[in-house]
Amino acid sequence: MKTERLLAIIMILLDKKQISASQLAETLEVSVRTIYRDITSLSEAGIPVTTTPGVNGGIQIMDNYKIDKQFFTSADITSLLIALESLSTNVSPIQISQTFEKIKTLVPAGFMEEIEFKTNQIAIDLTPWTSNHTLQPFLEVIKSAMDQQRLLRFHYEDNKxxxxxxxxEPYRLVLKEISWYLQAYCTEKLxxxxxxxxxxxxxxxxxxxxxxxxFQPQPLGKEPFYGKDFTTITLKVTHKxxxxxxxxxxxxxxFSTDSDLFMVKFPFMEDEFGYNLLLGFGNQCECLDPPHVRAELKNRIGELLELYQ
Structure with missing residues:
Protein backbone atom coordinates (compact mmCIF):
# COMPACT_ATOMS: atom_id res chain seq x y z
CA MET A 1 0.00 0.00 0.00
CA LYS A 2 2.88 2.39 0.72
CA THR A 3 4.16 2.23 -2.86
CA GLU A 4 0.73 3.09 -4.25
CA ARG A 5 0.42 5.96 -1.76
CA LEU A 6 3.84 7.37 -2.67
CA LEU A 7 2.88 7.24 -6.34
CA ALA A 8 -0.40 9.02 -5.55
CA ILE A 9 1.48 11.77 -3.66
CA ILE A 10 3.80 12.34 -6.63
CA MET A 11 0.89 12.56 -9.05
CA ILE A 12 -0.95 15.02 -6.77
CA LEU A 13 2.16 17.19 -6.39
CA LEU A 14 2.75 17.19 -10.14
CA ASP A 15 -0.85 18.28 -10.66
CA LYS A 16 -0.89 20.92 -7.91
CA LYS A 17 1.96 23.35 -7.35
CA GLN A 18 1.47 23.24 -3.59
CA ILE A 19 -0.75 21.40 -1.12
CA SER A 20 -0.84 21.20 2.68
CA ALA A 21 -0.01 18.03 4.59
CA SER A 22 -3.50 17.99 6.11
CA GLN A 23 -5.09 18.13 2.65
CA LEU A 24 -2.91 15.26 1.46
CA ALA A 25 -3.77 13.28 4.58
CA GLU A 26 -7.49 13.82 4.02
CA THR A 27 -7.27 12.91 0.33
CA LEU A 28 -5.35 9.70 0.99
CA GLU A 29 -7.21 8.88 4.24
CA VAL A 30 -4.09 8.62 6.41
CA SER A 31 -2.64 10.67 9.27
CA VAL A 32 -0.57 13.83 8.82
CA ARG A 33 2.32 12.01 10.50
CA THR A 34 2.14 9.31 7.82
CA ILE A 35 2.27 12.00 5.11
CA TYR A 36 5.44 13.50 6.57
CA ARG A 37 7.03 10.03 6.74
CA ASP A 38 6.12 9.52 3.08
CA ILE A 39 7.64 12.87 2.13
CA THR A 40 10.86 11.81 3.85
CA SER A 41 10.83 8.52 1.91
CA LEU A 42 10.36 10.39 -1.38
CA SER A 43 13.23 12.75 -0.59
CA GLU A 44 15.49 9.82 0.26
CA ALA A 45 14.54 8.24 -3.08
CA GLY A 46 15.75 11.37 -4.89
CA ILE A 47 12.38 13.00 -5.56
CA PRO A 48 12.82 16.80 -5.09
CA VAL A 49 9.98 17.39 -2.61
CA THR A 50 10.16 20.42 -0.32
CA THR A 51 8.02 21.74 2.52
CA THR A 52 7.40 25.38 3.33
CA PRO A 53 6.16 26.33 6.84
CA GLY A 54 3.63 29.02 7.58
CA VAL A 55 0.04 29.91 6.73
CA ASN A 56 0.72 30.04 3.00
CA GLY A 57 3.15 27.14 3.08
CA GLY A 58 2.76 23.53 2.10
CA ILE A 59 4.35 20.65 0.24
CA GLN A 60 5.58 21.06 -3.30
CA ILE A 61 7.72 19.42 -5.92
CA MET A 62 10.42 21.12 -7.99
CA ASP A 63 9.15 22.90 -11.10
CA ASN A 64 9.72 21.07 -14.39
CA TYR A 65 10.43 17.81 -12.53
CA LYS A 66 9.67 14.69 -14.56
CA ILE A 67 9.38 11.20 -13.16
CA ASP A 68 12.32 8.98 -13.97
CA LYS A 69 11.09 5.85 -15.68
CA GLN A 70 13.33 3.79 -13.43
CA PHE A 71 11.30 4.97 -10.43
CA PHE A 72 8.63 2.41 -11.42
CA THR A 73 9.26 -1.30 -11.25
CA SER A 74 7.51 -3.68 -13.62
CA ALA A 75 5.34 -4.80 -10.68
CA ASP A 76 4.25 -1.18 -10.04
CA ILE A 77 3.17 -0.62 -13.63
CA THR A 78 1.50 -4.04 -13.84
CA SER A 79 -0.63 -3.14 -10.81
CA LEU A 80 -1.63 0.17 -12.41
CA LEU A 81 -2.61 -1.45 -15.70
CA ILE A 82 -4.65 -4.19 -13.99
CA ALA A 83 -6.49 -1.57 -11.94
CA LEU A 84 -7.24 0.44 -15.08
CA GLU A 85 -8.47 -2.64 -16.90
CA SER A 86 -10.93 -3.36 -14.08
CA LEU A 87 -12.44 0.11 -14.56
CA SER A 88 -12.80 -0.19 -18.32
CA THR A 89 -16.47 -1.22 -18.15
CA ASN A 90 -17.43 1.85 -16.13
CA VAL A 91 -15.15 4.55 -17.55
CA SER A 92 -15.11 6.00 -21.05
CA PRO A 93 -13.06 3.69 -23.34
CA ILE A 94 -11.35 6.74 -24.85
CA GLN A 95 -10.32 7.99 -21.41
CA ILE A 96 -8.99 4.55 -20.44
CA SER A 97 -7.07 4.26 -23.72
CA GLN A 98 -5.42 7.64 -23.21
CA THR A 99 -4.45 6.76 -19.63
CA PHE A 100 -3.02 3.43 -20.78
CA GLU A 101 -0.80 5.18 -23.29
CA LYS A 102 0.47 7.66 -20.69
CA ILE A 103 1.36 4.90 -18.24
CA LYS A 104 3.13 2.90 -20.94
CA THR A 105 5.52 5.82 -21.44
CA LEU A 106 6.76 5.10 -17.91
CA VAL A 107 7.74 1.54 -18.78
CA PRO A 108 11.51 1.02 -18.50
CA ALA A 109 13.18 -0.06 -21.73
CA GLY A 110 12.96 -3.80 -22.36
CA PHE A 111 10.21 -4.41 -19.80
CA MET A 112 7.08 -4.04 -21.96
CA GLU A 113 6.85 -7.71 -22.94
CA GLU A 114 7.22 -8.81 -19.29
CA ILE A 115 4.59 -6.30 -18.12
CA GLU A 116 2.08 -7.35 -20.80
CA PHE A 117 2.62 -11.00 -19.80
CA LYS A 118 2.02 -10.27 -16.10
CA THR A 119 -0.98 -8.04 -16.84
CA ASN A 120 -2.66 -10.87 -18.74
CA GLN A 121 -2.24 -13.19 -15.75
CA ILE A 122 -4.94 -11.36 -13.74
CA ALA A 123 -8.34 -10.22 -15.01
CA ILE A 124 -10.79 -8.26 -12.87
CA ASP A 125 -14.21 -8.19 -14.50
CA LEU A 126 -16.66 -5.92 -12.67
CA THR A 127 -19.36 -6.36 -15.32
CA PRO A 128 -22.59 -7.64 -13.72
CA TRP A 129 -24.25 -10.75 -15.15
CA THR A 130 -27.29 -8.65 -16.06
CA SER A 131 -26.87 -5.33 -17.85
CA ASN A 132 -28.17 -1.92 -16.80
CA HIS A 133 -28.31 0.25 -19.92
CA THR A 134 -28.87 3.47 -17.96
CA LEU A 135 -25.89 3.05 -15.63
CA GLN A 136 -23.08 4.13 -17.97
CA PRO A 137 -24.81 7.36 -19.13
CA PHE A 138 -25.61 8.20 -15.49
CA LEU A 139 -21.98 7.67 -14.45
CA GLU A 140 -20.77 9.94 -17.25
CA VAL A 141 -23.18 12.71 -16.24
CA ILE A 142 -22.19 12.41 -12.57
CA LYS A 143 -18.47 12.48 -13.39
CA SER A 144 -19.00 15.57 -15.53
CA ALA A 145 -20.83 17.24 -12.64
CA MET A 146 -17.98 16.45 -10.23
CA ASP A 147 -15.32 17.64 -12.68
CA GLN A 148 -17.17 20.90 -13.41
CA GLN A 149 -18.55 21.36 -9.86
CA ARG A 150 -22.12 21.62 -11.13
CA LEU A 151 -25.36 20.71 -9.41
CA LEU A 152 -27.39 17.64 -10.29
CA ARG A 153 -31.17 17.22 -10.15
CA PHE A 154 -33.01 13.90 -10.20
CA HIS A 155 -36.09 12.05 -8.98
CA TYR A 156 -35.28 9.57 -6.24
CA GLU A 157 -37.15 6.61 -4.79
CA ASP A 158 -35.90 5.36 -1.42
CA ASN A 159 -36.01 1.78 -0.15
CA LYS A 160 -39.55 2.33 1.16
CA GLU A 169 -23.62 18.72 -4.96
CA PRO A 170 -21.85 15.51 -6.07
CA TYR A 171 -18.61 14.55 -4.31
CA ARG A 172 -17.85 10.84 -4.55
CA LEU A 173 -18.84 7.75 -6.54
CA VAL A 174 -18.61 4.41 -4.70
CA LEU A 175 -18.89 0.90 -6.14
CA LYS A 176 -20.09 -1.57 -3.49
CA GLU A 177 -20.34 -5.15 -4.77
CA ILE A 178 -22.46 -4.68 -7.94
CA SER A 179 -24.14 -1.39 -6.98
CA TRP A 180 -22.99 2.19 -7.51
CA TYR A 181 -23.63 4.94 -4.94
CA LEU A 182 -23.22 8.71 -5.05
CA GLN A 183 -22.17 10.61 -1.94
CA ALA A 184 -23.34 14.21 -2.15
CA TYR A 185 -24.56 17.27 -0.30
CA CYS A 186 -28.35 17.53 -0.51
CA THR A 187 -29.62 21.11 -0.79
CA GLU A 188 -32.99 20.04 0.63
CA LYS A 189 -31.72 18.20 3.72
CA LEU A 190 -28.77 20.60 4.14
CA PHE A 215 -16.16 16.52 2.51
CA GLN A 216 -15.30 13.47 4.56
CA PRO A 217 -15.84 10.10 2.84
CA GLN A 218 -18.97 8.54 4.31
CA PRO A 219 -19.31 4.82 5.16
CA LEU A 220 -22.14 3.08 3.35
CA GLY A 221 -23.48 1.75 6.64
CA LYS A 222 -22.43 -1.20 8.72
CA GLU A 223 -21.32 -4.32 6.97
CA PRO A 224 -23.94 -7.08 7.19
CA PHE A 225 -22.03 -9.06 9.81
CA TYR A 226 -20.65 -6.18 11.86
CA GLY A 227 -22.15 -5.20 15.17
CA LYS A 228 -24.89 -7.81 15.02
CA ASP A 229 -25.86 -10.74 17.23
CA PHE A 230 -25.59 -14.09 15.50
CA THR A 231 -27.68 -17.18 15.88
CA THR A 232 -25.81 -20.35 15.02
CA ILE A 233 -28.00 -22.40 12.71
CA THR A 234 -27.49 -25.80 11.08
CA LEU A 235 -27.96 -25.93 7.33
CA LYS A 236 -28.06 -28.81 4.87
CA VAL A 237 -27.02 -27.56 1.44
CA THR A 238 -26.07 -28.75 -2.04
CA HIS A 239 -22.61 -28.30 -3.52
CA LYS A 240 -23.83 -25.23 -5.44
CA PHE A 255 -19.32 -31.85 6.57
CA SER A 256 -20.39 -34.15 3.75
CA THR A 257 -23.33 -36.56 4.17
CA ASP A 258 -24.18 -39.84 2.50
CA SER A 259 -26.50 -38.09 0.01
CA ASP A 260 -24.01 -35.70 -1.64
CA LEU A 261 -25.24 -32.91 0.61
CA PHE A 262 -23.27 -30.86 3.11
CA MET A 263 -23.95 -29.86 6.71
CA VAL A 264 -22.65 -26.56 8.05
CA LYS A 265 -22.95 -24.46 11.20
CA PHE A 266 -23.73 -20.98 9.98
CA PRO A 267 -23.67 -17.57 11.79
CA PHE A 268 -27.17 -16.32 11.00
CA MET A 269 -28.66 -12.84 11.38
CA GLU A 270 -32.33 -12.97 12.33
CA ASP A 271 -33.43 -10.08 10.12
CA GLU A 272 -34.74 -9.52 6.60
CA PHE A 273 -31.27 -9.89 5.11
CA GLY A 274 -30.74 -13.27 6.77
CA TYR A 275 -34.14 -14.78 5.99
CA ASN A 276 -34.13 -13.51 2.41
CA LEU A 277 -30.67 -15.00 1.94
CA LEU A 278 -31.84 -18.47 2.99
CA LEU A 279 -35.11 -18.28 1.04
CA GLY A 280 -33.16 -17.23 -2.04
CA PHE A 281 -31.41 -20.61 -2.01
CA GLY A 282 -34.75 -22.32 -2.71
CA ASN A 283 -34.93 -26.09 -2.31
CA GLN A 284 -31.14 -26.43 -2.31
CA CYS A 285 -30.88 -25.34 1.32
CA GLU A 286 -32.72 -26.61 4.40
CA CYS A 287 -32.47 -25.15 7.90
CA LEU A 288 -32.47 -27.99 10.41
CA ASP A 289 -31.94 -26.13 13.65
CA PRO A 290 -32.84 -24.14 15.78
CA PRO A 291 -36.61 -24.79 15.74
CA HIS A 292 -37.69 -21.11 15.88
CA VAL A 293 -35.67 -20.18 12.77
CA ARG A 294 -37.02 -23.21 10.92
CA ALA A 295 -40.56 -22.25 11.98
CA GLU A 296 -40.13 -18.67 10.75
CA LEU A 297 -38.89 -19.95 7.39
CA LYS A 298 -41.95 -22.22 7.11
CA ASN A 299 -44.19 -19.26 7.93
CA ARG A 300 -42.59 -17.10 5.23
CA ILE A 301 -42.79 -19.93 2.70
CA GLY A 302 -46.48 -20.32 3.57
CA GLU A 303 -47.13 -16.63 2.95
CA LEU A 304 -45.37 -16.92 -0.40
CA LEU A 305 -47.46 -19.95 -1.32
CA GLU A 306 -50.68 -18.07 -0.49
CA LEU A 307 -49.62 -15.31 -2.84
CA TYR A 308 -49.59 -17.74 -5.77
CA GLN A 309 -52.86 -19.53 -4.98
Whole structure:
Protein backbone atom coordinates (compact mmCIF):
# COMPACT_ATOMS: atom_id res chain seq x y z
CA MET A 1 0.00 0.00 0.00
CA LYS A 2 2.88 2.39 0.72
CA THR A 3 4.16 2.23 -2.86
CA GLU A 4 0.73 3.09 -4.25
CA ARG A 5 0.42 5.96 -1.76
CA LEU A 6 3.84 7.37 -2.67
CA LEU A 7 2.88 7.24 -6.34
CA ALA A 8 -0.40 9.02 -5.55
CA ILE A 9 1.48 11.77 -3.66
CA ILE A 10 3.80 12.34 -6.63
CA MET A 11 0.89 12.56 -9.05
CA ILE A 12 -0.95 15.02 -6.77
CA LEU A 13 2.16 17.19 -6.39
CA LEU A 14 2.75 17.19 -10.14
CA ASP A 15 -0.85 18.28 -10.66
CA LYS A 16 -0.89 20.92 -7.91
CA LYS A 17 1.96 23.35 -7.35
CA GLN A 18 1.47 23.24 -3.59
CA ILE A 19 -0.75 21.40 -1.12
CA SER A 20 -0.84 21.20 2.68
CA ALA A 21 -0.01 18.03 4.59
CA SER A 22 -3.50 17.99 6.11
CA GLN A 23 -5.09 18.13 2.65
CA LEU A 24 -2.91 15.26 1.46
CA ALA A 25 -3.77 13.28 4.58
CA GLU A 26 -7.49 13.82 4.02
CA THR A 27 -7.27 12.91 0.33
CA LEU A 28 -5.35 9.70 0.99
CA GLU A 29 -7.21 8.88 4.24
CA VAL A 30 -4.09 8.62 6.41
CA SER A 31 -2.64 10.67 9.27
CA VAL A 32 -0.57 13.83 8.82
CA ARG A 33 2.32 12.01 10.50
CA THR A 34 2.14 9.31 7.82
CA ILE A 35 2.27 12.00 5.11
CA TYR A 36 5.44 13.50 6.57
CA ARG A 37 7.03 10.03 6.74
CA ASP A 38 6.12 9.52 3.08
CA ILE A 39 7.64 12.87 2.13
CA THR A 40 10.86 11.81 3.85
CA SER A 41 10.83 8.52 1.91
CA LEU A 42 10.36 10.39 -1.38
CA SER A 43 13.23 12.75 -0.59
CA GLU A 44 15.49 9.82 0.26
CA ALA A 45 14.54 8.24 -3.08
CA GLY A 46 15.75 11.37 -4.89
CA ILE A 47 12.38 13.00 -5.56
CA PRO A 48 12.82 16.80 -5.09
CA VAL A 49 9.98 17.39 -2.61
CA THR A 50 10.16 20.42 -0.32
CA THR A 51 8.02 21.74 2.52
CA THR A 52 7.40 25.38 3.33
CA PRO A 53 6.16 26.33 6.84
CA GLY A 54 3.63 29.02 7.58
CA VAL A 55 0.04 29.91 6.73
CA ASN A 56 0.72 30.04 3.00
CA GLY A 57 3.15 27.14 3.08
CA GLY A 58 2.76 23.53 2.10
CA ILE A 59 4.35 20.65 0.24
CA GLN A 60 5.58 21.06 -3.30
CA ILE A 61 7.72 19.42 -5.92
CA MET A 62 10.42 21.12 -7.99
CA ASP A 63 9.15 22.90 -11.10
CA ASN A 64 9.72 21.07 -14.39
CA TYR A 65 10.43 17.81 -12.53
CA LYS A 66 9.67 14.69 -14.56
CA ILE A 67 9.38 11.20 -13.16
CA ASP A 68 12.32 8.98 -13.97
CA LYS A 69 11.09 5.85 -15.68
CA GLN A 70 13.33 3.79 -13.43
CA PHE A 71 11.30 4.97 -10.43
CA PHE A 72 8.63 2.41 -11.42
CA THR A 73 9.26 -1.30 -11.25
CA SER A 74 7.51 -3.68 -13.62
CA ALA A 75 5.34 -4.80 -10.68
CA ASP A 76 4.25 -1.18 -10.04
CA ILE A 77 3.17 -0.62 -13.63
CA THR A 78 1.50 -4.04 -13.84
CA SER A 79 -0.63 -3.14 -10.81
CA LEU A 80 -1.63 0.17 -12.41
CA LEU A 81 -2.61 -1.45 -15.70
CA ILE A 82 -4.65 -4.19 -13.99
CA ALA A 83 -6.49 -1.57 -11.94
CA LEU A 84 -7.24 0.44 -15.08
CA GLU A 85 -8.47 -2.64 -16.90
CA SER A 86 -10.93 -3.36 -14.08
CA LEU A 87 -12.44 0.11 -14.56
CA SER A 88 -12.80 -0.19 -18.32
CA THR A 89 -16.47 -1.22 -18.15
CA ASN A 90 -17.43 1.85 -16.13
CA VAL A 91 -15.15 4.55 -17.55
CA SER A 92 -15.11 6.00 -21.05
CA PRO A 93 -13.06 3.69 -23.34
CA ILE A 94 -11.35 6.74 -24.85
CA GLN A 95 -10.32 7.99 -21.41
CA ILE A 96 -8.99 4.55 -20.44
CA SER A 97 -7.07 4.26 -23.72
CA GLN A 98 -5.42 7.64 -23.21
CA THR A 99 -4.45 6.76 -19.63
CA PHE A 100 -3.02 3.43 -20.78
CA GLU A 101 -0.80 5.18 -23.29
CA LYS A 102 0.47 7.66 -20.69
CA ILE A 103 1.36 4.90 -18.24
CA LYS A 104 3.13 2.90 -20.94
CA THR A 105 5.52 5.82 -21.44
CA LEU A 106 6.76 5.10 -17.91
CA VAL A 107 7.74 1.54 -18.78
CA PRO A 108 11.51 1.02 -18.50
CA ALA A 109 13.18 -0.06 -21.73
CA GLY A 110 12.96 -3.80 -22.36
CA PHE A 111 10.21 -4.41 -19.80
CA MET A 112 7.08 -4.04 -21.96
CA GLU A 113 6.85 -7.71 -22.94
CA GLU A 114 7.22 -8.81 -19.29
CA ILE A 115 4.59 -6.30 -18.12
CA GLU A 116 2.08 -7.35 -20.80
CA PHE A 117 2.62 -11.00 -19.80
CA LYS A 118 2.02 -10.27 -16.10
CA THR A 119 -0.98 -8.04 -16.84
CA ASN A 120 -2.66 -10.87 -18.74
CA GLN A 121 -2.24 -13.19 -15.75
CA ILE A 122 -4.94 -11.36 -13.74
CA ALA A 123 -8.34 -10.22 -15.01
CA ILE A 124 -10.79 -8.26 -12.87
CA ASP A 125 -14.21 -8.19 -14.50
CA LEU A 126 -16.66 -5.92 -12.67
CA THR A 127 -19.36 -6.36 -15.32
CA PRO A 128 -22.59 -7.64 -13.72
CA TRP A 129 -24.25 -10.75 -15.15
CA THR A 130 -27.29 -8.65 -16.06
CA SER A 131 -26.87 -5.33 -17.85
CA ASN A 132 -28.17 -1.92 -16.80
CA HIS A 133 -28.31 0.25 -19.92
CA THR A 134 -28.87 3.47 -17.96
CA LEU A 135 -25.89 3.05 -15.63
CA GLN A 136 -23.08 4.13 -17.97
CA PRO A 137 -24.81 7.36 -19.13
CA PHE A 138 -25.61 8.20 -15.49
CA LEU A 139 -21.98 7.67 -14.45
CA GLU A 140 -20.77 9.94 -17.25
CA VAL A 141 -23.18 12.71 -16.24
CA ILE A 142 -22.19 12.41 -12.57
CA LYS A 143 -18.47 12.48 -13.39
CA SER A 144 -19.00 15.57 -15.53
CA ALA A 145 -20.83 17.24 -12.64
CA MET A 146 -17.98 16.45 -10.23
CA ASP A 147 -15.32 17.64 -12.68
CA GLN A 148 -17.17 20.90 -13.41
CA GLN A 149 -18.55 21.36 -9.86
CA ARG A 150 -22.12 21.62 -11.13
CA LEU A 151 -25.36 20.71 -9.41
CA LEU A 152 -27.39 17.64 -10.29
CA ARG A 153 -31.17 17.22 -10.15
CA PHE A 154 -33.01 13.90 -10.20
CA HIS A 155 -36.09 12.05 -8.98
CA TYR A 156 -35.28 9.57 -6.24
CA GLU A 157 -37.15 6.61 -4.79
CA ASP A 158 -35.90 5.36 -1.42
CA ASN A 159 -36.01 1.78 -0.15
CA LYS A 160 -39.55 2.33 1.16
CA UNK A 161 -40.88 3.57 -2.16
CA UNK A 162 -41.06 7.25 -1.17
CA UNK A 163 -40.36 9.56 -4.10
CA UNK A 164 -38.68 12.95 -3.91
CA UNK A 165 -36.90 15.40 -6.19
CA UNK A 166 -33.35 16.20 -5.12
CA UNK A 167 -30.78 18.83 -6.06
CA UNK A 168 -27.31 17.85 -4.90
CA GLU A 169 -23.62 18.72 -4.96
CA PRO A 170 -21.85 15.51 -6.07
CA TYR A 171 -18.61 14.55 -4.31
CA ARG A 172 -17.85 10.84 -4.55
CA LEU A 173 -18.84 7.75 -6.54
CA VAL A 174 -18.61 4.41 -4.70
CA LEU A 175 -18.89 0.90 -6.14
CA LYS A 176 -20.09 -1.57 -3.49
CA GLU A 177 -20.34 -5.15 -4.77
CA ILE A 178 -22.46 -4.68 -7.94
CA SER A 179 -24.14 -1.39 -6.98
CA TRP A 180 -22.99 2.19 -7.51
CA TYR A 181 -23.63 4.94 -4.94
CA LEU A 182 -23.22 8.71 -5.05
CA GLN A 183 -22.17 10.61 -1.94
CA ALA A 184 -23.34 14.21 -2.15
CA TYR A 185 -24.56 17.27 -0.30
CA CYS A 186 -28.35 17.53 -0.51
CA THR A 187 -29.62 21.11 -0.79
CA GLU A 188 -32.99 20.04 0.63
CA LYS A 189 -31.72 18.20 3.72
CA LEU A 190 -28.77 20.60 4.14
CA UNK A 191 -26.52 17.65 4.86
CA UNK A 192 -24.47 14.96 3.18
CA UNK A 193 -26.40 11.96 1.89
CA UNK A 194 -25.67 8.73 0.03
CA UNK A 195 -27.85 7.90 -2.99
CA UNK A 196 -28.09 4.55 -4.77
CA UNK A 197 -27.78 5.28 -8.48
CA UNK A 198 -30.23 2.55 -9.52
CA UNK A 199 -32.95 4.48 -7.61
CA UNK A 200 -32.37 7.67 -9.61
CA UNK A 201 -34.52 8.79 -12.53
CA UNK A 202 -34.49 11.80 -14.87
CA UNK A 203 -30.92 12.75 -13.97
CA UNK A 204 -30.14 16.30 -15.12
CA UNK A 205 -26.87 18.24 -15.13
CA UNK A 206 -27.73 21.81 -14.08
CA UNK A 207 -25.82 24.88 -15.26
CA UNK A 208 -25.43 26.13 -11.67
CA UNK A 209 -21.98 25.61 -10.16
CA UNK A 210 -21.11 25.23 -6.47
CA UNK A 211 -18.16 25.91 -4.22
CA UNK A 212 -16.98 22.54 -2.83
CA UNK A 213 -17.56 22.01 0.86
CA UNK A 214 -15.26 20.13 3.21
CA PHE A 215 -16.16 16.52 2.51
CA GLN A 216 -15.30 13.47 4.56
CA PRO A 217 -15.84 10.10 2.84
CA GLN A 218 -18.97 8.54 4.31
CA PRO A 219 -19.31 4.82 5.16
CA LEU A 220 -22.14 3.08 3.35
CA GLY A 221 -23.48 1.75 6.64
CA LYS A 222 -22.43 -1.20 8.72
CA GLU A 223 -21.32 -4.32 6.97
CA PRO A 224 -23.94 -7.08 7.19
CA PHE A 225 -22.03 -9.06 9.81
CA TYR A 226 -20.65 -6.18 11.86
CA GLY A 227 -22.15 -5.20 15.17
CA LYS A 228 -24.89 -7.81 15.02
CA ASP A 229 -25.86 -10.74 17.23
CA PHE A 230 -25.59 -14.09 15.50
CA THR A 231 -27.68 -17.18 15.88
CA THR A 232 -25.81 -20.35 15.02
CA ILE A 233 -28.00 -22.40 12.71
CA THR A 234 -27.49 -25.80 11.08
CA LEU A 235 -27.96 -25.93 7.33
CA LYS A 236 -28.06 -28.81 4.87
CA VAL A 237 -27.02 -27.56 1.44
CA THR A 238 -26.07 -28.75 -2.04
CA HIS A 239 -22.61 -28.30 -3.52
CA LYS A 240 -23.83 -25.23 -5.44
CA UNK A 241 -25.00 -23.48 -2.25
CA UNK A 242 -21.81 -24.52 -0.48
CA UNK A 243 -19.85 -22.66 -3.16
CA UNK A 244 -22.07 -19.56 -2.85
CA UNK A 245 -21.67 -19.48 0.94
CA UNK A 246 -17.89 -19.68 0.60
CA UNK A 247 -17.94 -16.85 -1.96
CA UNK A 248 -19.91 -14.62 0.40
CA UNK A 249 -18.58 -15.54 3.83
CA UNK A 250 -15.24 -17.31 3.37
CA UNK A 251 -14.31 -20.79 4.47
CA UNK A 252 -16.87 -22.48 6.73
CA UNK A 253 -16.72 -25.94 8.28
CA UNK A 254 -18.72 -28.15 5.92
CA PHE A 255 -19.32 -31.85 6.57
CA SER A 256 -20.39 -34.15 3.75
CA THR A 257 -23.33 -36.56 4.17
CA ASP A 258 -24.18 -39.84 2.50
CA SER A 259 -26.50 -38.09 0.01
CA ASP A 260 -24.01 -35.70 -1.64
CA LEU A 261 -25.24 -32.91 0.61
CA PHE A 262 -23.27 -30.86 3.11
CA MET A 263 -23.95 -29.86 6.71
CA VAL A 264 -22.65 -26.56 8.05
CA LYS A 265 -22.95 -24.46 11.20
CA PHE A 266 -23.73 -20.98 9.98
CA PRO A 267 -23.67 -17.57 11.79
CA PHE A 268 -27.17 -16.32 11.00
CA MET A 269 -28.66 -12.84 11.38
CA GLU A 270 -32.33 -12.97 12.33
CA ASP A 271 -33.43 -10.08 10.12
CA GLU A 272 -34.74 -9.52 6.60
CA PHE A 273 -31.27 -9.89 5.11
CA GLY A 274 -30.74 -13.27 6.77
CA TYR A 275 -34.14 -14.78 5.99
CA ASN A 276 -34.13 -13.51 2.41
CA LEU A 277 -30.67 -15.00 1.94
CA LEU A 278 -31.84 -18.47 2.99
CA LEU A 279 -35.11 -18.28 1.04
CA GLY A 280 -33.16 -17.23 -2.04
CA PHE A 281 -31.41 -20.61 -2.01
CA GLY A 282 -34.75 -22.32 -2.71
CA ASN A 283 -34.93 -26.09 -2.31
CA GLN A 284 -31.14 -26.43 -2.31
CA CYS A 285 -30.88 -25.34 1.32
CA GLU A 286 -32.72 -26.61 4.40
CA CYS A 287 -32.47 -25.15 7.90
CA LEU A 288 -32.47 -27.99 10.41
CA ASP A 289 -31.94 -26.13 13.65
CA PRO A 290 -32.84 -24.14 15.78
CA PRO A 291 -36.61 -24.79 15.74
CA HIS A 292 -37.69 -21.11 15.88
CA VAL A 293 -35.67 -20.18 12.77
CA ARG A 294 -37.02 -23.21 10.92
CA ALA A 295 -40.56 -22.25 11.98
CA GLU A 296 -40.13 -18.67 10.75
CA LEU A 297 -38.89 -19.95 7.39
CA LYS A 298 -41.95 -22.22 7.11
CA ASN A 299 -44.19 -19.26 7.93
CA ARG A 300 -42.59 -17.10 5.23
CA ILE A 301 -42.79 -19.93 2.70
CA GLY A 302 -46.48 -20.32 3.57
CA GLU A 303 -47.13 -16.63 2.95
CA LEU A 304 -45.37 -16.92 -0.40
CA LEU A 305 -47.46 -19.95 -1.32
CA GLU A 306 -50.68 -18.07 -0.49
CA LEU A 307 -49.62 -15.31 -2.84
CA TYR A 308 -49.59 -17.74 -5.77
CA GLN A 309 -52.86 -19.53 -4.98
Missing amino acids: GRQTTRII DFRTFKISRMNDLELLPTTFIPRE IKEQLIDKFGQLNF
